[in-house]
Amino acid sequence: MTDVRRDPEDLAALREASDVLGIDAQLSPDERATRDRVRAFVDAELRPHIADWFDRAHFPVELAPALGRLGVLGMELEGYGCPGRSAVEYGLAALELEAGDSGIRTFVSVQGSLAMGSIHRWGSEEQKQEWLPPMAAGDVIGAFGLTEPGAGSDPSSMTTFARRDGDDWVITGAKRWIGLASVAQLAVVWAQTDDGVRGFIVPTDAPGFEITVLEPKGSMRASVQTALQFDEVRVPASALLPGARGLRGPFSALSDARYGIVWGALGAGRDSYEAALRHALRREQFGKPIAGFQLTQRKLVDMVVELQKGALLALQIGRAKDAGTLTPAQISLGKLNNVREAIEIAREARTILGGDGVLLENSPIRHAANLESVRTYEGTDEVHTLILGQHLTGLGAFR
Known part of the structure; x- marks a missing residue:
């Protein structure tokens, strides 16, 4: 057998050789096209900058609209300006984004799966119409407030509480390790109520809503994680996600x-x-x-x-x-x-x-x-x- 060293600059050939089982052939043309489009975005927009972003602990919030145009925000969701792509296409996009950096894929996940997904699945028609189109475009960023200082793996023990006060809800408590909140315009916040766990769309500039960036970090430095404090944060009845009850x-x-x-x-x-x-x-x-x-x-x-x-x-x-x-x-x-x-x-x-x-x-x-x-x-x-x-x-x- 004659040795012919593979060319380290021929990345396509190296990838073909590494696909020993021929998994690429199991993808449809649409799936490969989505993968290649996201891969090209990562090569052009992430790779030249990611080492610097990680070193400076900088989250490139300016990428949000570009990711919206790429069609990866709320990628699996239907209607309301959302891309409506398949689960496999979203998975391939997630793979390519995390080949760039976990922090960028995490942004897409928090925005699309957690914040937008909650509104799409459990929100009112008015909430969907108001929030999902600008979030799919990357013009509005959302956070997802579930984890608490004393309730990580056991969210049933959360202590954040929302009480009724007339037509309003008043939220008191704390969340921790919440992605994006410091750059977000809204947070989907989960709280105990007299009627069990409920979800609320809370503007991040609401009085009594305090956001603290958790730093310095040795991991996910090109991302942002925060702690949230709710001191009698008042939201209207329309902030409640009507379809969500319990965990x-x-x-x-x-x-x-x-x-x-x-x-x-x-x-x-x-x-x-x-x-x-x-x-x-x-x-x-x-x-x-x-x-x-x-x-x-x-x-x-x-x-x-x-x-x-x-x-x-x-x-x-x-x-x-x-x-x-x-x-x-x-x-x-x-x-x-x-x-x-x-x-x-x-x-x-x-x-x-x-x-x-x-x-x-x-x-x-x-x-x-x-x-x-x-x-x-x-x-x-x-x-x-x-x-x-x-x-x-x-x-x-x-x-």
């Missing part, structure tokens, strides 16, 4: 966000692998490219094995979502596996890059740091393990 409301949005992570994590893993592969093909030691050494090849092979398995998993879950048969256990399996494996890929890719791997000009160290946050939010490894455990045994182990 089913926020959990439905969380399921959609978790679905996006199943795909998104693959993007971070793939980008880390590609950075390591291209470096290994260029870098020579002991008279040959380090890609020609057995230990390096084993690392690269292990990465591709997990990326291929993860892609099959994501595609199966996406097809189930489009068919309306997707279950919470399936989402948990996908999120648990793909994020866990993506972190290991990013870490191993860093080792191939050697000392240069700690420089932000190379993506694996940034992806590894970001994925620590992705592993925690929208359900920790432990939570998804217990969801699957309950599915397998029929016995809940949360308490």
